[in-house]
Amino acid sequence: MREYKIVVLGSGGVGKSALTVQFVQGIFVEKYDPTIEDSYRKQVEVDGQQCMLEILDTAGTEQFTAMRDLYMKNGQGFVLVYSITAQSTFNDLQDLREQILRVKDTNDVPMVLVGNKCDLDAERVVGKQQGANLANHFNCVFMETSAKAKISVNEVFYDLVRQINKKSPKEENKKRNKKPICRLL
Amino acid sequence: MKFEEGVRPVCSVSVSGNGGRSQRLVVESSGALVVFEGSARLRSWPLHIARLRTDLPNGEVSIEMGGETMKWICSDESRLELSRAAVAVTISGSTHSLSEVELGALLEDTEIDDGDAEKHVKQLGEKLAQLDALNVGGMLAAATEGGGSKLAARLEEGSAFGAALSVRVSKLEALTRLGGGAIQARSGAARADTSARALRAELAEIYDWLDAPALADLDSLQAMSLGSVEGRARALAAAEALRSTLKMEKSAPVYRLRLTAVRERLRRLARARDQLAAALARHLNNALIHLANEAHTPGLPGAGRRHHGELQSYAPFMRWLRDMDERAYDALVKVYVGTWSKVYEREVGAACDAARTSLYPDQTDTLLSDVLTLVETICNNEQDFCTQFFALDVDPKESSDGEKSESGGGEGRQASDTRRLMADLFPTLEQQLVTLLAHVERDPYGAMRALACLGRRVLGEAAADTGEKRWARLVLAAAAVAAKRGADRSVTDRLATLPEHVKQAAKKPKCGIFAFIPELEEMSAVCESIFAGGRRADLDRWYLSLCTAMVATIGSAEHPRTPREIVHLENFHRLHAAVCALRVPALDALRRETRRRYTEALRRYVTQYFGRPLDKITQFFEGVSEAVAAGAREEEVCYRAAYSKHALRKLLALYPAGEVRRALHRLYRTVEKHLSEECGLLQVVWRAMQEEFMAQHVALQSRIAACYPGAGLALPLTTQDILDAFSDIAREH
Ligand SMILES: Nc1nc2c(ncn2[C@@H]2O[C@H](COP(=O)(O)OP(=O)(O)O)[C@@H](O)[C@H]2O)c(=O)[nH]1
Ligand SMILES: [Mg+2]
Numbered sequence: 001m002r003e004y005k006i007v008v009l010g011s012g013g014v015g016k017s018a019l020t021v022q023f024v025q026g027i028f029v030e031k032y033d034p035t036i037e038d039s040y041r042k043q044v045e046v047d048g049q050q051c052m053l054e055i056l057d058t059a060g061t062e063q064f065t066a067m068r069d070l071y072m073k074n075g076q077g078f079v080l081v082y083s084i085t086a087q088s089t090f091n092d093l094q095d096l097r098e099q100i101l102r103v104k105d106t107n108d109v110p111m112v113l114v115g116n117k118c119d120l121d122a123e124r125v126v127g128k129q130q131g132a133n134l135a136n137h138f139n140c141v142f143m144e145t146s147a148k149a150k151i152s153v154n155e156v157f158y159d160l161v162r163q164i165n166k167k168s169p170k171e172e173n174k175k176r177n178k179k180p181i182c183r184l185l
Numbered sequence: 186m187k188f189e190e191g192v193r194p195v196c197s198v199s200v201s202g203n204g205g206r207s208q209r210l211v212v213e214s215s216g217a218l219v220v221f222e223g224s225a226r227l228r229s230w231p232l233h234i235a236r237l238r239t240d241l242p243n244g245e246v247s248i249e250m251g252g253e254t255m256k257w258i259c260s261d262e263s264r265l266e267l268s269r270a271a272v273a274v275t276i277s278g279s280t281h282s283l284s285e286v287e288l289g290a291l292l293e294d295t296e297i298d299d300g301d302a303e304k305h306v307k308q309l310g311e312k313l314a315q316l317d318a319l320n321v322g323g324m325l326a327a328a329t330e331g332g333g334s335k336l337a338a339r340l341e342e343g344s345a346f347g348a349a350l351s352v353r354v355s356k357l358e359a360l361t362r363l364g365g366g367a368i369q370a371r372s373g374a375a376r377a378d379t380s381a382r383a384l385r386a387e388l389a390e391i392y393d394w395l396d397a398p399a400l401a402d403l404d405s406l407q408a409m410s411l412g413s414v415e416g417r418a419r420a421l422a423a424a425e426a427l428r429s430t431l432k433m434e435k436s437a438p439v440y441r442l443r444l445t446a447v448r449e450r451l452r453r454l455a456r457a458r459d460q461l462a463a464a465l466a467r468h469l470n471n472a473l474i475h476l477a478n479e480a481h482t483p484g485l486p487g488a489g490r491r492h493h494g495e496l497q498s499y500a501p502f503m504r505w506l507r508d509m510d511e512r513a514y515d516a517l518v519k520v521y522v523g524t525w526s527k528v529y530e531r532e533v534g535a536a537c538d539a540a541r542t543s544l545y546p547d548q549t550d551t552l553l554s555d556v557l558t559l560v561e562t563i564c565n566n567e568q569d570f571c572t573q574f575f576a577l578d579v580d581p582k583e584s585s586d587g588e589k590s591e592s593g594g595g596e597g598r599q600a601s602d603t604r605r606l607m608a609d610l611f612p613t614l615e616q617q618l619v620t621l622l623a624h625v626e627r628d629p630y631g632a633m634r635a636l637a638c639l640g641r642r643v644l645g646e647a648a649a650d651t652g653e654k655r656w657a658r659l660v661l662a663a664a665a666v667a668a669k670r671g672a673d674r675s676v677t678d679r680l681a682t683l684p685e686h687v688k689q690a691a692k693k694p695k696c697g698i699f700a701f702i703p704e705l706e707e708m709s710a711v712c713e714s715i716f717a718g719g720r721r722a723d724l725d726r727w728y729l730s731l732c733t734a735m736v737a738t739i740g741s742a743e744h745p746r747t748p749r750e751i752v753h754l755e756n757f758h759r760l761h762a763a764v765c766a767l768r769v770p771a772l773d774a775l776r777r778e779t780r781r782r783y784t785e786a787l788r789r790y791v792t793q794y795f796g797r798p799l800d801k802i803t804q805f806f807e808g809v810s811e812a813v814a815a816g817a818r819e820e821e822v823c824y825r826a827a828y829s830k831h832a833l834r835k836l837l838a839l840y841p842a843g844e845v846r847r848a849l850h851r852l853y854r855t856v857e858k859h860l861s862e863e864c865g866l867l868q869v870v871w872r873a874m875q876e877e878f879m880a881q882h883v884a885l886q887s888r889i890a891a892c893y894p895g896a897g898l899a900l901p902l903t904t905q906d907i908l909d910a911f912s913d914i915a916r917e918h
């Protein structure tokens with residue numbers, strides 16, 4: 001089975017963990033407990049293919065930025081999350097994106113821009129169009145989600161899997177296919 | 186306002202024009218005076234042809250060319266500014282130069298007596314008029330070619346030259362004032378006055394610039410002792426004066442820098458700067474090495490911080506060096522870093538060792554906290570000290586008068602300079618902490634304790650207000666990630682041992698409870714208190730992954746002697762209890778699942794092992810049921826040979842009450858043999874058996890009543906007999 005290394009990035013409190021846990025475990029986490037670093041594995045079927053997603057949920061706070069380079073190096077696809085209720089979290093993504101491109105040394109990196117907490121429309125400060133514009137500028141997919149109301153959560157990860165497939169079809173598969181044979185021996 | 190390319194405004198002042206219109210007069214570097222209104226360029230005059238007058242009464246300024254005069258009114262300062270700028274720009278544009286003799290007429294210290302004054306002034310004025318009166322710059326330039334050595338000499342000595350000139354000029358001024366209208370009328374004299382004033386102002390500025398009083402000490406700099414407070418104060422004053430003087434060279438007007446005397450003076454000052462830098466570097470280097478030796482001397486604890494105090498008095502010099510001699514500065518930083526990085530490595534190493542040797546599980550938090558506090562204290566002190574001592578808070582690109590550099594990147598640069606220096610000072614700190622953590626993790630819950638401790642320090646409420654710019658926080662964050670990985674690893678290790686526990690259980694006569702469940706209970710007992718202060722989410726995640734894996738492990742576990750139903754019954758029962766005790770909402774689904782599987786196992790076990798103690802009777806009635814289902818009436822079934830009263834009576838005789846009791850005893854012993862003591866489920870299972878028996882019994886009884894009414898047939902035991910038998914058996918064992 002092909003493995004997909006996905007990294008969830010964004011400022012603290014935007015709902016990175018909530019989205020990840022909603023996707024992996026189907027639960028909404030109400031309490032805010034700042035993440036240090038959590039990794040999850042989840043098997044899903046995308047377009048008839050079984051995929052093993054390895055999702056890394058990261059810290060959003062300043063002092064952990066030193067870790068990011070390594071996350072970016074190892075990740076194949078990235079979820080860039082902001083909260084539609086906090087402008088600064090939206091503004092922070094530009095730097096993150098640049099860092100990813102720098103680390104990956106390419107412009108073509110599987111990525112989804114996510115405006116989370118769309119259930120809180122009354123508190124919205126980042127317009128949907130603003131998000132769409134930024135995604136356009138990033139040349140990546142844009143989705144507004146709600147980890148709480150389960151809106152477009154799975155789609156974020158599925159889309160990323162499709163992007164990774166499109167960018168590097170099968171190459172990983174070949175490597176993986178050898179493994180079971182080795183084990184048999 | 187727009188300017189032609191290469192042309193810049195030298196000065197710009199607001200004036201009030203004809204009819205009080207608000208305009209601006211601008212002197213441009215091209216040598217033109219321009220009048221603007223708003224952004225409109227109204228008109229311009231070449232200053233070397235037109236005549237600018239700034240000495241008119243009532244704050245008037247005028248420009249005169251080709252017989253036409255325009256006038257404005259402005260402040261005195263603006264007038265002075267205009268006249269100076271006009272001087273400045275006409276110098277560069279000037280093709281004239283005064284001869285030494287001509288200059289002499291202006292500068293030589295000939296005594297002027299009152300009678301001569303008018304004549305003298307007139308003379309001067311005429312000369313100047315001939316030569317273009319505003320060309321004071323030209324005069325100065327000439328002065329430095331011919332009389333340059335003299336000026337230079339005077340500058341060096343801090344001479345009274347300026348004063349003398351100023352005396353002379355003020356005399357002239359007084360005289361011209363005395364002369365009143367008569368002299369004013371003579372344009373030559375007036376222009377001479379303007380020129381003299383401009384010249385004086387210019388010279389005064391040059392003196393202010395290059396011959397500040399603090400520069401007087403330059404020659405004795407070598408002899409100054411940096412070891413004494415007084416010596417340092419003098420050296421610092423001289424150093425600062427040197428710095429500001431030399432800094433101004435960048436912004437000095439070109440014509441000033443053309444003056445030989447000025448150039449010479451600047452060279453001399455630069456030499457003095459180099460000598461001072463060298464002396465400072467030598468002294469600071471010695472001081473650093475001395476303190477380093479002291480710090481390396483064993484048995485001097487706390488020497489680590491003492492050097493801050495001792496070095497503090499040199500901070501202004503370090504700041505100066507950073508500005509004036511980057512190489513010397515860099516070299517000193519290197520010496521400092523080389524020394525103290527070793528001292529701190531040793532100090533932190535010792536603290537880690539001490540913590541390691543006295544590490545007991547219940548003290549992990551305290552010991553780790555102490556080390557972290559020490560590390561934070563050392564780092565924060567060091568950061569504060571270095572920021573100040575090495576002037577990291579000052580952008581070297583900033584100009585000396587403290588105005589911010591254009592780039593705006595000052596802040597980011599300072600932050601990265603600080604980070605780099607701190608990283609150089611503590612190159613092994615992170616690794617030291619990680620090594621300590623690895624040691625802490627040897628204790629079964631060490632990783633959890635370390636995570637709780639670091640999580641609290643790095644992400645806890647107390648951590649929020651301890652400044653983002655602290656470098657120590659980056660190190661602690663890295664350690665927190667290491668601790669988190671360690672804790673996750675310890676859970677992964679637990680997960681990996683689950684199949685091992687199943688294998689272990691297979692060696693025992695009875696399966697019983699897999700050891701991983703009591704371990705989970707123990708883990709929760711320990712961890713709930715470890716994480717009472719936070720990081721609940723991590724704990725819940727571990728519970729979820731452990732419990733999920735346990736359900737799967739139990740579900741597929743086999744035991745050579747214990748039936749599968751009992752393995753499930755006992756383990757799901759216990760796991761269910763454990764999950765309930767955790768009270769974690771994320772485990773709700775698992776709680777229901779374990780309960781379902783436990784109930785299911787009990788049902789299957791009872792069905793399978795209780796079996797049908799009255800099997801033949803049961804079979805008999807199954808036949809009866811079939812016959813009834815096929816159309817026979819219940820009360821008529823007894824007329825069929827196979828289901829006659831006689832046949833039933835013979836069957837019932839096979840099950841005397843005593844025999845049934847004995848069968849129940851045997852069943853009890855089997856159940857007892859299967860079940861483990863630790864679980865205490867015997868009563869539960871026995872009760873389920875009793876219920877099962879009762880259900881079968883009641884069903885048979887109602888069949889007998891329906892099909893064989895009045896035949897006097899009854900099951901070997903009454904309902905009460907059964908209840909008594911079950912409780913008797915349970916009590917006996
Ligand atoms: N209303 C709402 N709250 C959310 C949503 N996602 C996350 N949150 C809340 O926002 C807070 C921070 O979420 P978290 O996932 O821990 O943020 P992270 O720091 O990015 O991992 C928590 O209190 C969550 O309950 C969402 O989609 N809607
Ligand atoms: Mg999080």
